[in-house]
Amino acid sequence: MHNLLRFIKINQFLLLFLLIEGFSVFLLLKNNSYQANAVIKFSTQYTGFIRNYMATFSDYVDLKETNNYLIEENAKLHALLKNETSFSDSTLIRDKHYHYYSAKIINNSVSKRNNFITLNKGSRHGIKEGMGIITKQGVIGIIRSVSQEYAIAMSLLHREFHVGICLKKNNHNGILKWKGFDYKSASINDFPNHISIVIGDTITTNSHSVIFPEGVPIGTIKNIRKNADDGFFDVSVSLFEDFNQLNYVYIIHSDEAAEQLKLEQKIPADE
């Protein structure tokens, strides 16, 4: 016992270091757990308040750009409205019905491997975990944690984010992921190399997702490389959306999605 106490006394710096460092690494590894989420949710109430306050300054600077953005979006919506009425047949296979909530980004990063976005809408506005975030020119992320006034979303620029995509010209499906470093491009590694793709082809979301609507534009193919090992293309996609200049986004949610998910979960995975 005496020896043990002496050992602790001599090595107290090392032991304290191991204890605190161990706790930190534990936090790091447990980042996806319920507990970590609870900590983030709690702290977002306060960090969100500070962010929101700071965002009011940048709002004035961005007014002109925001105006342009809204005008463009308006034009696009007008065009869409016109097409909708002239093709009444298409209503037969109506898309899932989506609710749109507007939200402002009050914090965002692009330089890390796993990036998060903080939004100024929370559970008080009807936002829930698992809702999708889009803009007129791309998929942005998925809500991961919600406090009363704020929400934190996993950005497309995150290791665990993948979105189902298809080639606009021939509906070939694939999965888009982000490989880190360059926030202007993402990659697809599961196009088999017998299909015809060329640089400049447009990529949109596919119809399989329960989170994102079909046909949200994502980007164009920037570079194609044949992977000799596995018979698939390594495709890099240049994203339409500039993640470093995000300002206003839409949080979307479909009631039918829950039903689809429930139905799909009834089928055991091994069948």
Added chain:
Amino acid sequence: MNKHFIKYLGLLPVYVLLQVVVLNEVLFSAYINPFLYVILIINLPLKTPKWFLLIYAFLLGFSIDLFSGSLGFHSTATILIAFVKPFISKITIPHNILGDTDEITLKKVGSKAFIIFSLFLILIHNSCLFVAEHLSVNLALFGKIMASSLVTLIIVLITQLFQQDK
């Protein structure tokens, strides 16, 4: 010593806010993200009680983590440099320059020793942080570590120019 405790605990929220509100927002390039807050660990006097050094490093890293949406990354890296700081200082800073309560600043230890000492700590901090984030080691990551470390060092040196003489 108590004077230093209070000073550094007071500086903590200032540097955390400076980091998350200004430096994390200014995107120099996808490869560069300076972490000025390590200056607090660099400046702490050599004879700071070890327990204070480690717990202070944890508080500092954890505060930055809370703002970045994922826990553990910055605290792990910051505690690591707090731990290696006494060893690094032994090999880079000449003996008998510093009194017990002197902070480690550019003026006190001289520019050469200070630059080497800071660069060591910053490199260890950035390597630990980026490797934990990317979970891989490749040339692009190496470039990111180097670029970020150099820019952090430059900003750290700039802050040293504004330190007042005592």
